[in-house]
Amino acid sequence: MTDIKSTLVKFQSIIALLVLCIVLTILSDRFFTLENGWNIARQISINVCISVGMTLVILAKGIDLSVGSMLAFSGAVAAGLLKFGLEIPAINTFVGFTVFGAILAGVVVGGALGLFNGWMITRFKVPPFVATLAMLTIARGATMLWTGGFPITGLGENFAFIGTGWFLGMPMPVWITAIVVVLAVIITNKTKFGRHIYAIGGNESAARLSGININKVKIWVYTIAGILAAVGGIILTSRLDSAQPNAGMSYELDSIAAVVIGGTSLSGGRGSIMGTVQGALIIGVLNSGLVLLNVSPFWQQVIKGLVILVAVIMDRLNHPHED
Amino acid sequence: MTDIKSTLVKFQSIIALLVLCIVLTILSDRFFTLENGWNIARQISINVCISVGMTLVILAKGIDLSVGSMLAFSGAVAAGLLKFGLEIPAINTFVGFTVFGAILAGVVVGGALGLFNGWMITRFKVPPFVATLAMLTIARGATMLWTGGFPITGLGENFAFIGTGWFLGMPMPVWITAIVVVLAVIITNKTKFGRHIYAIGGNESAARLSGININKVKIWVYTIAGILAAVGGIILTSRLDSAQPNAGMSYELDSIAAVVIGGTSLSGGRGSIMGTVQGALIIGVLNSGLVLLNVSPFWQQVIKGLVILVAVIMDRLNHPHED
Amino acid sequence: MEKKPGIFLEAQNITKKFGGITALNNVNINVHTGKVNAIVGENGAGKSTLMKILSGVYPDYEGDLYLNGEKVNFSNPKDAMKKGIAIMHQELNLIPYLSIADNIFLGRELHNALGVLDSKKMHKKTKELLERLNCNLNPKTLVSELRVGEQQLVEIAKALLEEAKLVIMDEPTSAISDSEIEVLFKIIASLKEQGVSILYISHKLDKLRLIADRYIGLRDGNTVGTIENAKEASKEDLIRLMVGRDIKNIYKKDSVDFGDEVLRIENICLPKVINKSTFLLKDINFSVKKGEVLGLFGLMGAGRTELLETLFGLHSKIMSGKIYVENKEVRIKSVRDAIKNGIGLVPEDRKEDGLVLGMEISKNVSMASINNVVKSGFLSTKLEADLSKKYIEALKIKTPSEKQLSKNLSGGNQQKVVLAKWLATSPKVLFLDEPTRGIDVNAKNEIYHLINNLAKKGLGIVVVSSELPEIMAISDRILVLSDTRITGYFDQASANEEAIMKAAVV
Amino acid sequence: NKKEDAPKKIAVVISTLNNPWFVVLGESAAGRARELGYEATIFDSQNSTSKEAEHFENLIAAGYSAILFNPTDSEGSVSNVKRAKNAGIPTFCMDREVNSLDGPASQVISDSFSGCVELGEYFVRKLNKKGKYVELLGLVGDNNTWNRSKGFHSVVDYFPELIMVAQQSADFDRSKALEVLESVLQSNPDINAVFCGNDAMAMGAYQALVAAGKEKEVMVFGFDGADDVMNAIADKKIMATVMQSPKNIAKTAADLADEFINGKNDFSAKTPLEVELVTQENINEFGNYGSKK
Ligand SMILES: Nc1ncnc2c1ncn2[C@@H]1O[C@H](COP(=O)(O)OP(=O)(O)OP(=O)(O)O)[C@@H](O)[C@H]1O
Ligand SMILES: Nc1ncnc2c1ncn2[C@@H]1O[C@H](COP(=O)(O)OP(=O)(O)OP(=O)(O)O)[C@@H](O)[C@H]1O
Ligand SMILES: [Mg+2]
């Protein structure tokens, strides 16, 4: 019974995806091509990266509204350090950065912002919604301050490779995202840490009484979300060859949508990384398909909203007894 | 004991507000003037309107992300009907609208969108976050379709009175908002319906077993949120003498921030309308104060985020034992 | 259908399915007017489900209900209320952040013509109701500030608010004390005199026998018979009606030779968080030996749960005192420390604190000892399945497989899963807080035997219970806690009900 | 307790600081005002007319002497300007106009429509009057989007062999433009040109062409004269853009405000500043955000 049900859950979004693909293939002969496949894969890679982090956060009964801003700030930091280096006037020092160094710095900054989120949430019991809402504003302001409102462009061939290069027949962003997904699937299914995330989301007090260090797990989860936002930010910066101060605006909604369409429960404890990947695919295929069909931009929004509703309602009709 | 605590909760945001006001009065001689007072009141009036609806929704353990889009659509509908009337080609009829008729139509449209949200949430068990996220997109697209992407302007003196006029020494938007607040306070504290909202947010299954018609209450709550978003949309349209297709973008976050800073729990069942008003005041005073103090727009975002954090942390430190 | 004299409500051929599970299968019962109709049955027999149908919670079922001979069909709880059926559910159904009065009047608020609530009248009425229950709480108090027992009193008050013709009580006494039970029984008696019918469900058979007029037996969703004259039925008859066979009821712990001392605590104190000069626990000392079962008795709110939690590292920041495990002093600052030092706690509220209900049995079992199922850095599904299978077998957990979600198990089986979780940590000492609350006789017995076997294997066990006969049956020694202190100490020889009770009310 | 000797304050209200062009506009205006001895503050309306209304109310309350104003909307901003006028504070519009002749003291505008007319003519020439092209619109609720689009189409639509195969919105955003054009290229791999409503989208579109290996075949046209597009034109990557020099506009507006404060009050309602077409041929005549002339 349970098994059939959980299989159905998995098939759920796959079916929605298939239906969508079939419709698009009928409507446009350009849709079902390898090239368009890579295209969509590359386009969703950033959302998948972020949404993997978001999935972990939501599984642990949290939410992270700040992913877009963290993405922008980390990307800007990496780009700025790469292009201009870091001047420390106090000790009269200038530090140059290699591509690798700049990326590392961006990721560290993303992790630090996420850590701050986690710290606020665990130490001061600030509700996740509020803590990350504040971070949304703060990190955006910080990005503006760091960039002065100007994009940082001209980042060089090596850096551009991350976002635009190909490796063994697959685009680099897809490689990076694939690695992130594989690691996340292993973590959620096969490690203590992953199990603890589910346990906390399922029943925090039972998890605490089983000796799980709730705060530590939560802090890690938010830190990972920050790191993955940074990875997304670096891919985006590299693809555009430019760190945009307004990058990532309202990405949090896209990301939460991917997670929820993928069947993860917003009340925690239930869901999967692969579901999220499917959710992001549905959104990505839809976005790309609507453009491919040259649907008017006005109608695109209406259609997107309706498809999200239909996807979730289909899901609900199959599981009437869950909250 | 309880009384002291709940008094403290109330004083909590008032104290934060007072501290803020005192600091601003010291820093700027322009702050503590009657003119600036009305100014701030007028500015927050729209956010308060929306946030009152949001408070009801959150008290009933929901969330409404679509307020900004509903605001835009209702405002555009009212403006469009007022200016162009309604042509019904099928029966070859043209209907003109008075100011009152157009406003009514806008409010009805807002209510209908809210009703749709409520219907999705109760009938199809779509999680509120998702249902209203979809509505956010759909209503925005509908606004674009209705306006063709162009603002609708030149709405006449009578219509402008709502947003810019004065009555008995008080600006009209402040009157409207004050009436909304008073009604909402009465509803939440003094009526069955209000009591049932708290009950549903506090423990839905217990509320159901007590014979409360959960679905009806929820549908009403979302409908009211839609109506109040429409009221906000009409005030905004009237103030600007223009229905902007982009109006109300990201208002949902401002509104949720006001509710949460005002001490209402995102997990439902606990909070108050007056708290929300104070929350909106804190945000409004902060916005206005940062401008008066000539703070750079980039820093404003950082400071705003930090103040939200501090406000909520102060609240938490006073109530360490609640989740 | 014709009205039958003496029968208030008749349920005919009631069948109720949840998905694939048949909870009720052609059930027939009669509720006699002005009598206490007791329903008995094991966990999961379908008692609460039947009550929910009678009170309009589940409108979709097969079969017919007749009220005074008239066919009725309740589509929601309000319908049933209107027909004079009041119910007190098994689970507490209160809104934590509303006041007592608000809760009692929830869904049937008093208001004036304008729809404005009449708080004064509601408070007054609440006060009267509470006084009837010998309870002098302020009607304005928030329910979240009440103890569980007090909340149960509010539930009872809620069921008594309207002049109902049938009052259904599903486990009304699971959390209230003996003196409060007495008050309740008096109220039931007076209701009976007024001709009100009562449907009463309880697993506390001894208490049940004091008030029941007739018994209706339910087993696996089927009616298995009634005993019309309760006074003539012995406890054994009652158990046979429930379980379908005899159970050796008089359980007595095997006496074994105790081993070395495994746990000793000295001068444990726990101040209140808000007012640090007053205490929740003061100068508690005791010790437990290997193979010994120490019973911890006390009335509701005596501080027993707090004591176990303190020893388990949940209040490490404010507690003081010393804890020795196997004669070595240990510092327990967190649950992890407690586990490392061989202490396990089966908490009082298995749904809130014991289980992740949405998780498989196997994952719950391994939760506190997850390192045992890690193989070269990763969780091993096989090791995990083996671990849980071992305990499913050893504890006779009734389930189709270890992959079953915990929320689909009956209460007793859920309790066993929590037990399994702690046994998997290979503890030296096990704390059991009210391990049999809400559990039927049969499952209770199984748990007693389990405790006995664990002790035999050399565990030190501390059991908290509010039921005197239970604690006397299973303990080697009994400590009585009252008003933050230890007020009594008894061994097998000196223990008798009167003396223990006396110590508990000091 | 007014401080008599304190410097007068000038407010610079900018529609958005999320785009470098406007950042330059705002900073140049503030910078010029400071040069002239004023205290200057920049306000960011974040593309929201209601935010802008709040700024106006706040700065009226705060006692500013003049407003250098980059409106969010030609219609929606009118009421704000009037409110300031009623409070005795003159408004000088920069770059975008408001539809009111008596509201603002003067409007220093660059004419988006005619700029795009000129660009459209160049576009037609470069494509030899035939070919397939894609248009990337800005925010669909923004009237700049439509001014530019209409100016462009007022020319291009006369040539039936110039076929617009797709018209999509990319919200004035570089990454959206990249994604949208990537998808468009799937269904229309054989396009000859892309017209973008601003330079950020032009850069994004160029990026998409690079990824598809089509950057040599497809011509990209932008609008604004942003730094990186100017560089890209110099590198022969992008065909053309329209330079509406933010520095120039800002300086002119600030000077007008200074004159007003010093007593002058008869300004012509509009002070048009020419926009200039920047192409690979004339790129050498331009510096950052302005003509070298
Ligand atoms: N909402 C539900 N969904 C699925 N199964 C249910 C539901 N409620 C009850 N059941 C199942 O129906 C059966 C009867 O449950 P019920 O709660 O009526 O038992 P009970 O006799 O009241 O037991 P207890 O003595 O433990 O209270 C059980 O097998 C239970 O698992
Ligand atoms: N969360 C809490 N907040 C405030 N007081 C509490 C809380 N939990 C327990 N108490 C108080 O602490 C005292 C001890 O409670 P505890 O739960 O330990 O008693 P107990 O003997 O285990 O009783 P029970 O059988 O109800 O569990 C009681 O007076 C109770 O009111
Ligand atoms: Mg039951």
Ligand SMILES: [Mg+2]
């Ligand atoms: Mg207890």
